Amino acid sequence: xxxxxxxxxxxxxxxxxxxxxxxxxxxxxxxxxxxxxxxxxxxxxxxxxxxxxxxxxxxxxxxxxxxxxxxxxxxxxxxxxxxxxxxxxxxxxxxxxxxxxxxxxxxxxxxxxxxxxxxxxxxxxxxxxxxxxxxxxxxxxxxxxxxxxxx
Numbered sequence: 001x002x003x004x005x006x007x008x009x010x011x012x013x014x015x016x017x018x019x020x021x022x023x024x025x026x027x028x029x030x031x032x033x034x035x036x037x038x039x040x041x042x043x044x045x046x047x048x049x050x051x052x053x054x055x056x057x058x059x060x061x062x063x064x065x066x067x068x069x070x071x072x073x074x075x076x077x078x079x080x081x082x083x084x085x086x087x088x089x090x091x092x093x094x095x096x097x098x099x100x101x102x103x104x105x106x107x108x109x110x111x112x113x114x115x116x117x118x119x120x121x122x123x124x125x126x127x128x129x130x131x132x133x134x135x136x137x138x139x140x141x142x143x144x145x146x147x148x149x150x151x
Contacts, residue, residue: 045061102149104149105149107141114133118130
């Protein structure tokens with residue numbers, strides 16, 4: 001049996017020795033490194049002291065449970081707090097109006113990002129192509145840094 005398997009894979013590799021993609025597929029198959037996962041689904045559902053294994057009953061229990069999650073959770077939250085009129089804003093710090101945290105951007109970081117732009121992509125909504133941005137980057141680096149850090 002082992003010799004037959006060896007002969008089979010030898011033939012598979014010989015047939016496709018110029019196709020690297022097929023060689024890797026054959027290697028994965030020979031080493032049992034399958035990329036396809038078998039999803040068996042839910043085979044057993046336990047709760048309230050019951051174990052359900054019938055697929056139809058499992059699907060009915062799940063179909064009855066999920067539509068009521070929001071309603072049940074809302075009821076629990078209302079009943080758990082003695083003063084249900086408390087707003088979530090009571091738990092937040094006082095906001096600082098007109099403030100935003102912007103981390104500084106360096107020219108090297110911006111240069112690295114611009115270098116990774118795909119010049120084969122089309123222009124965005126601003127009608128500026130990545131190829132143009134790369135071509136004029138040396139001239140626009142300082143203004144872009146100013147825009148990004150001084151909002």
